[in-house]
Amino acid sequence: MKIAAPEAASVPWSPEQMLAALRREPGIGEVLTGADIDGKHLHDWSDEQGGTPLALARPRSTGEVACLLALCHAASFPVVPQGGLTGLAGGAVPVERCVLVSLERMSGVVEIDAASATMTVLAGTPLQTIQEAAQAAGFFFALDLGARGSCQIGGNISTNAGGNRVIRYGMARDLVLGLEAVLADGTVLSMMNKMVKNNAGPDLKHLFIGTEGTLGIVTQAVLRLHPGVSGANTALVAAPDFGSAIKLLRHAQQRLSGQISAFEVMWQDYYQAATTAGGIAAPLPAVHPLYVLLDLQAAAPEEDAARFEAVLEHALAEGWIADAAIAQSHADAEAFWALRDSISEMLKTYAPTINFDVSAPISRIEECVGRMKEALARDFPSVQAIYFGHVGDGNVHIVVGPLPADGHRTEKQIEAAFYGIVRSLEGSVSAEHGIGLHKRPWLHYSRSEAELALVRQLKQALDPLGIMNPGKILA
Numbered sequence: 001m002k003i004a005a006p007e008a009a010s011v012p013w014s015p016e017q018m019l020a021a022l023r024r025e026p027g028i029g030e031v032l033t034g035a036d037i038d039g040k041h042l043h044d045w046s047d048e049q050g051g052t053p054l055a056l057a058r059p060r061s062t063g064e065v066a067c068l069l070a071l072c073h074a075a076s077f078p079v080v081p082q083g084g085l086t087g088l089a090g091g092a093v094p095v096e097r098c099v100l101v102s103l104e105r106m107s108g109v110v111e112i113d114a115a116s117a118t119m120t121v122l123a124g125t126p127l128q129t130i131q132e133a134a135q136a137a138g139f140f141f142a143l144d145l146g147a148r149g150s151c152q153i154g155g156n157i158s159t160n161a162g163g164n165r166v167i168r169y170g171m172a173r174d175l176v177l178g179l180e181a182v183l184a185d186g187t188v189l190s191m192m193n194k195m196v197k198n199n200a201g202p203d204l205k206h207l208f209i210g211t212e213g214t215l216g217i218v219t220q221a222v223l224r225l226h227p228g229v230s231g232a233n234t235a236l237v238a239a240p241d242f243g244s245a246i247k248l249l250r251h252a253q254q255r256l257s258g259q260i261s262a263f264e265v266m267w268q269d270y271y272q273a274a275t276t277a278g279g280i281a282a283p284l285p286a287v288h289p290l291y292v293l294l295d296l297q298a299a300a301p302e303e304d305a306a307r308f309e310a311v312l313e314h315a316l317a318e319g320w321i322a323d324a325a326i327a328q329s330h331a332d333a334e335a336f337w338a339l340r341d342s343i344s345e346m347l348k349t350y351a352p353t354i355n356f357d358v359s360a361p362i363s364r365i366e367e368c369v370g371r372m373k374e375a376l377a378r379d380f381p382s383v384q385a386i387y388f389g390h391v392g393d394g395n396v397h398i399v400v401g402p403l404p405a406d407g408h409r410t411e412k413q414i415e416a417a418f419y420g421i422v423r424s425l426e427g428s429v430s431a432e433h434g435i436g437l438h439k440r441p442w443l444h445y446s447r448s449e450a451e452l453a454l455v456r457q458l459k460q461a462l463d464p465l466g467i468m469n470p471g472k473i474l475a
Helices: 014-022 062-073 129-136 153-158 204-206 240-255 268-274 299-318 328-341 343-350 364-379 409-424 440-445 449-462
Strands: 030-032 056-060 080-082 099-102 110-111 118-122 177-184 188-191 216-224 232-240 261-267 291-300 323-326 354-359 384-389 395-401
Touching: 014 056, 014 062, 014 080, 056 261, 056 343, 062 080, 062 216, 062 232, 080 153, 110 129, 110 364, 118 129, 129 153, 129 240, 153 216, 177 204, 177 364, 177 409, 232 240, 240 261, 240 291, 240 299, 261 268, 261 328, 268 291, 268 384, 291 299, 299 323, 328 409, 343 384, 343 395, 364 384, 364 395, 364 409, 395 449, 409 440
Parallel strands: 056 099, 080 099
Antiparallel strands: 030 056, 110 118, 118 216, 177 188, 177 216, 232 291, 232 323, 261 291, 261 384, 354 395, 384 395
């Protein structure tokens, strides 16, 4: 399907021409300008500063998105898609004099197909709404992250979100069976597949997963659901070193048939900060090098309790863990997770900060963190850092701060040092937050020139005028 539109302008329209066209075009839905644009649309959760948008469009349907993009394509006018604005890489901040496209009014569950174990949703649907709808239908939607109440599934897909359950269920791309997306020229690409097996040529939905709205706008998705869970066996354990924590992980995965749902590691600096600055009660003394939060989700967690505890008993006997606290209730489990989720409160203590989201082969994570700590102590002794992450999937987060007021000089130096370490270990400068504006200078540390050249070719093919989220990912 393609919305008819005039040929693209050889010279981009002026802002005045674009505003006039937006106001007279009935097929694009609500358009706001000037003071009517809510300030929340001017930034995301990163500290990246954007430009002043010309207008904000709030479509209610795929047809309105298509009509809007056809118009912007004809005008050669920049477009910046926005979801829940919870991104940490600046992927949704406006560029100067752009048309923002908010998907917030395109929200809702279209269908739950119980036989196929799928859910069809509009792109602006909050993640938590999807989780709750799946649970009410007896299923489980596995994508989960701290911003679940605010983030939207379209943004989750566009950034290939990860979160807390990747170790068992995979990233966002592993939970999407089908997509509908609108290309830069208004073409609607419908790929609303419900089948796990579909090898009818290339799977084009992957062009829009993790590309941050630079190739088109996701408007609907078919999501993969898993069998429902009613609870989890959860424990917080202390480990003497990183190697022991990984031995626990591999033993637990083997003995529990790969059902470990989360394996969150907190280094002592993080745990101590969470139980002091974060104000969270400490289930275990803050004297151990590492702390691991692990859980096993199930439909009947009480039936798995003995197996779960046997894994921990074996780890204690082997010396892989030095202490353990097992949740005896749902409230206990929530209290353990509050430790891992307390980072938002701790950020206030460490502000201003640099927030790193990196990954490395699990066998190299200990070296990665060790080298980062050495570099910080040697070159920036007045700056602190805390280390934590999902780790079972290779992902480590680092919060560095407070930073001195020196015009970002220290920030750039620390980024160069840390990303250089990641590059030397063949890791990724972005494990799950995307590239956006913030990590664009470092993308070549994790992607070869041949890969980047192919990305540019795709961009040229799908968005030859470069109107889609300009400046994000690639310059």
